[in-house]
Amino acid sequence: MAGKPKLHYFNGRGRMESIRWLLAAAGVEFEEKFIETREDWDRIRKDGSLMYQQVPMVEIDGMKLVQTRAIINYIANKHNLYGKDMKERALIDMYVEGVADLNEMTIVFPVHPPGVKETKLSEIKDKAKNRYFPAFEKVLKSHGQDYLVGNKLSKADILLVELLYNVEELNPGATASFPLLQALKPEGITDREVQEGASSPFSSWAVGLHLIKSRTLPTDIVNCSSKIQILSR
C-alpha cells in the first residue's frame, strides 16, 4: 500500500500549502499532480475522485481524501504529530484552529481586488498583532518549552510556523515583539548554534531544508532565496 502520497491541486499555495508543510516537516516525500487546464479540472471532477467536487485531494494509503482538515489530521495521526492523549489533542486542535482562522485570511488575500486589499491587510495585521500572536506567545511563555504542546513537535508548531512566514510576507516585522514566536522559526537559529549543532525546534524537524525547497512560491512574487541560504549552511 506504500507509494508516496499524491497531491492534487493547482500549482500554487492555496489550501494545499499547509498539507505540503506538514508532509515536508514529517519527512514524507510526496508527488504532485497539478490541475493546469480546464480539461484537467473537468476530468478530475467527473471521475469521482472528489467527494464534494473540490480540491485539495490527497491520494494516500489507498484513500482519496478531501477536506484540508481531514487530510491534515490523518497525516498528523500517522506521523505522531498529534500529541500523546486526548487532552493534548484538544490543546493542539485549539491552537491549530486559531492558526487556521488567521491563515485563512492570508490564503484568500491575493484574490481581493486592489481597493479591498488594503482593508484586508489592515485586518490581518491587527488580528495577528492583537489576537493571535499574543495568544501563542502566552502559551510558549507559560511553560517555557520548545514546542506548543507536551514538549514535543506537533502539527500545531508546524502550522504556526507556516503562518508566521505567511504573515511576515505581508507585514515584515510582524513577529518583532514576540520573541518566543521568533524562536520557533528557522531564523531563530544563530550561526553559532548551527556550528555547534545546538538543537532548536526547527533543526530537530526531520527535513528542514527539504521543507523550504519544496515550498511553492507565494501567489505574488517574493524572494525566498535568503531563507534558503540560511538553511543551506
Place this chain on the structure above:
Amino acid sequence: MAGKPKLHYFNGRGRMESIRWLLAAAGVEFEEKFIETREDWDRIRKDGSLMYQQVPMVEIDGMKLVQTRAIINYIANKHNLYGKDMKERALIDMYVEGVADLNEMTIVFPVHPPGVKETKLSEIKDKAKNRYFPAFEKVLKSHGQDYLVGNKLSKADILLVELLYNVEELDPSAIASFPQLQALKTRISNLPTVKKFLQPGSQRKPPTDEKTIEEAKKMFM
C-alpha cells in the same frame, strides 16, 4: 475529573448548537451560562477565559476549550464517537468537514438582510441537493450499514442528522429524494438520547429569529 461540562455562549444556536447535539447524543448532561448583556460579554473577554476572545467556550475536564472543532473532537474522542483507527477517523473527518461547510451556511443565514437572504437560501438548497446530500447518500448506499463509518455511531452521523434538520427547516422537502438520509435521520432520532434532545424542554435551541439577531446586534454595537 467530574462535574458537568459548562457551555459559555449566547442563548441561541450559532456555533454552539453542534456541540449541544453531540453532548446530548452522547448522553452527557451539561450546564449553560448564557452571555446576555454587554457586561457579560465584556467580563468574559477580560477574565482570560477565551483564548481568542471568542465563543463558543466549554469548560470541561479542567480545560477552558475554545474553537468549535477542538471542542467537538475532544467530546468525540472522549465518548468513542471518532471511529476505531486512523483511517476511520479520516473518513469521519472528511464527512464532518463537508457537513460543516453546508452547516456554516445555515448558521449565518439568519444574519443576512432580507434581500440577500433569498440568494443565500437558493445557494443552500442547491448545494444540499446537488453536492452534499448526494455525497452522503452515496456513502450510505455503498456499504448499506446503519452508520456512515465502521458500522458504529460517530460524530459524523450526529452532525449530519443535525444538518438535515437545519436544512429541512429552511426547505421542507430537502431530503425527499434521499431515502438513505431519511432512514439515517429516523434511526438517529430514535436513539434514546437524541429522542430526548428533540423533545420540548430540552437544551436544544429554537431557530434563530430576527428578534434574537437584533438583540445580539445591540450587545455588540
